[in-house]
Amino acid sequence: MSVGTIIGLWLAAGLTIIIFSFIYKDNPLYKFGEHLFLGVSLGYGWCIYYYNDIFPNAIKPLQEISQDSKNALVLIPIILGLFIILRVVPSLAWLSRFSFALYIGGFAGLAVPNVISGVFLPQLTSTINPLGPDWPSIIKQVVLLVGVFCTVVFFFFSWEHRGAVGKIGRVGILYIMVAFGASFGYTVMARVSLLIGRIQFMLHDWIGSMTGGGG
Amino acid sequence: MKKPASAPDRVVLALLPLLLIGILAAPAFAQQPVASQLKLTDRPNDDGSALLLTFDLTGWDETTRVRTEVEVDGEWLPSLMFPQLITPVPTKGGSPEYFGWHAADPEQRVxxxxxxxxxxxPTAEELAENPDAVPQPQPVYLEAANTYHVRLMVLHGGVESYYDAGSMKTDEQWFNVAATNNLVMCVIxxxxxxxxxxxxxxxxxLFIRRINGLEAVDEAIGRxxxxxxxxLQVxxxxxxxxxxxxxxVNILGRVARRVANYDSELLVPCFDPVVMTVSQEVVKNAYLEAGRPDAYREENIYFVTDQQFSYVASVCGIMMREKPAANFLLGYFYAESLLLAETGFTTGAIQIAGTDALAQLPFFITTCDYTLIGEELYAASAYLSREPMLLGSLKGQDIGKGFVMLMILLGTILATIGVYLTTGNWNWLVEMLTPLM
Structure with a gap:
């Protein structure tokens, strides 16, 4: 095993222990790990932004304006982006509102048809199924229909949850809780597998490297 | 002594191998699939980036493979590296997005x-870096308003057959007819x-029912x-x-106004720089509306990082050090939800969470005092602000939900009747009811 690998293993193991020390309580070592993690992630994030967004979408098209005049269009988003940076100048901070208005309005406008075609209609068509051809299929479809009906009633905000509406809404929340219970168990299993991965690293890769049994 | 073959015999002997090859190869040629009715059209409702080739194919079996080829500078280039089996190629009847629900010749392949x-x-630079670099396949996508010459290749029993489909120009459409239902629903x-x-x-x-978690907002800020x-709001x-x-962010405005009224302190660590900027504006306006612009602290609404777990480490650290008495965890969360809520729980803060991330809701429900489930989060901003715009939207959405329930009920009835009308078979109903009689 190379010296670089050994140093990397010890660093990773040490930082894992430092972060896990938070389970006991906040401490200076955790603060060090937190700030290191934060600093590294900010530096990493900046590089990702630069090479994935800023360079290919802003700088490169500007460099190639002479080859393709359409690249000049990139000046519009660049100016809008600069408006946001101008927030640091109090007298010009108002310019950023143009950028944000376009950003929020544009996304809201795009979201509506996308939600209808991508979420609303597919869920609607998946819920509509013919009844039959046997009892299990009918029971399954009826359970689904009752669940959808009661859950939607729970999310009616125009009616107070009293009387029949309250009872139907209560069935709806029971359905929701059953779904959440299943989701909870499923996600916890996934999280435990993440923990197992980390413990395997500590026992096998790190301690194993010291005892000669690890990878 | 062996008698030499006569001239006619020699001709027969010479032709014999050819005859044998012909006899052996005949079944293969006889069983070759035949493509017919080839038609090349522009793909409807698109940005001019594709054509559709429809055709009939007879005599094929599970081993038959097909692919299209495009003529470029006199050379035929394939659309796929490897031809695909004919079985998964969709039919016109199975492609309503292109041909409607009742296409003519529904069994034709598409x-x-x-x-x-x-x-x-490989380029000179690539070869300089790696002398063993090999040629790589590169896809070139069709462009709008160009004419392409296309042919169909059918591969069967190792024999390739080609069928010319002619030329067609790709066309760009401004209106997607297939999404008209989307438009109608949007308009209604x-x-x-x-x-x-x-x-x-x-x-x-206008009446909106009480939302439990929101009643606790003022209580939490007061505490x-x-x-x-x-x-703290995330x-x-x-x-x-x-x-x-x-x-x-809408709810943040309401929380900020209440915090300003109570002369308390608000911390908003942000994951996204744009959200941070908008949050600063919203909080600043809230302080202005509350008549406390002097109490506004821009440095309390700050960007942390946009890397998930380093953000969590930082916010958890803030929770442990600043010990906020009320945590509002609102918005969309991922795997960090439980880490944040659990840390907040250990500090003894009142926690109000709200998200439409279904996978994270169970974690909030188990660790927070109040949880706004899904749409309750959207309703919360209307409930708190009583803004006509938000109130009207919420009421309109309720009508939409009623419409959905009606559609599901009608759809189920019609789908069930449709099964009968198309199959004419109600035996399953009789069989199903028989044990009950």
């Missing part, structure tokens, strides 16, 4: 031609919502003020394009 592949030799729902917004402007006291500790990890983030 292939989408949207690219061709050419083999690119928009009209309903606008109607309710106008109604809400006339009467701002933080009494304890002399700050209030607006989730998604950008402003997400509805839950917009709802969270």
């Amino acid at each position: 292939l989408v031609v949207d690219r061709y592949i050419f083999i690119q030799d 729902f928009a009209a309903i919502i606008m109607g309710f917004i106008m109604a809400a402007r006339r009467n701002p006291n 933080a003020t009494e304890m002399g500790k700050p209030v 607006n989730g990890l998604d950008p402003l394009s997400t509805l839950s983030t917009i709802a969270a």
Whole structure:
């Protein structure tokens, strides 16, 4: 095993222990790990932004304006982006509102048809199924229909949850809780597998490297 | 002594191998699939990036493979590196997005031609870096307003057959006819919502049912003020394009106004720089409306990082050190939800969470005092602000939900009747009821 690998293993193991020390309580070592993690992630994030967004979408098209005049269009988003940076100048901070208005309005406008075609209609068509051809299929479809009906009633905000509406809404929340219970168990299993991965690293890769049994 | 063969015999002997080859190969040629009725058309409702090739194919079996090829500078280039089995190629009847629900010749096969592949030799730079670099296949996508010459290749028993499909120009459409239902629904729902917004402007006291978690907002902020500790709000990890983030920022305005009234302190560590900027504006306005612009601290609404777990490490650290008395975890969350809520729980803060991330809701429900489930988060901003715009939207959405329930009921009835009409078979119903009689 190379010296670089050994140093990397010890660093990773040490930082894992430092972060896990938070389970006991906040401490200076955790603060060090937190700030290191934060600093590294900010530096990493900046590089990702630069090479994935800023360079290919802003700088490169500007460099190639002479080859393709359409690249000049990139000046519009660049100016809008600069408006946001101008927030640091109090007298010009108002310019950023143009950028944000376009950003929020544009996304809201795009979201509506996308939600209808991508979420609303597919869920609607998946819920509509013919009844039959046997009892299990009918029971399954009826359970689904009752669940959808009661859950939607729970999310009616125009009616107070009293009387029949309250009872139907209560069935709806029971359905929701059953779904959440299943989701909870499923996600916890996934999280435990993440923990197992980390413990395997500590026992096998790190301690194993010291005892000669690890990878 | 062996008698030499006569001239006619020699001719027969010479032709014998050819005859044998012909006899052996005959079944293979006889069983070759035959493509017919080839028709090349522009793919409807698209941006001019594809053509459709429809054809009939007879005599094929499970081993038959097909692919389209595009003529480029006199050379035929394939659309796929390897021809595909005919079995998964869709039919016209199974492609209502292109041909409607009742296509003529519904059994005809459909292939989408949207690219061709050419083999690119490694560049000088690539060869300098890696002398063993080999030519790589590169897809080239069709462009709008260009004419392409296409043919169909059928591979069967190792024999390739080619069928010319002619040429067609790719066309760009401005209106997607297949999404007309989307437009109709948008228009109807928009009209309903606008109607309710106008109604809400006339009467701002439209009824909205009580939402449990929101009743506790004032209580939580009041408790933080009494304890002399700050209030913390996290607006989730998604950008402003997400509805839950917009709802969270709306609620932030209300929380900030209450915090300003109580002269407490508000901390908003942000994951997204745009969300941070909008949050600063919202909080600043809230302080202005509360008549406390002097109390606004821009440095309390700050960007942390946009890397998920380092953000969590930082916010957990803030929770442990600042010990906020009230945590509002609103917006869209991922795997960090439980880490944040659990840390907040250990500090003894009142926690109000709200998200439409279904996988994270169970964690909030188990660790927070109140949880706004899904749409309750959107409703919360209307409930708190009583803004006619939000109130009207909420009322309009309720009508939309009623419409959905009606559609599901009608759809189920019609689908069941449809099964009978298409199959004419109600035996399953009789069989199903028989044991009960």
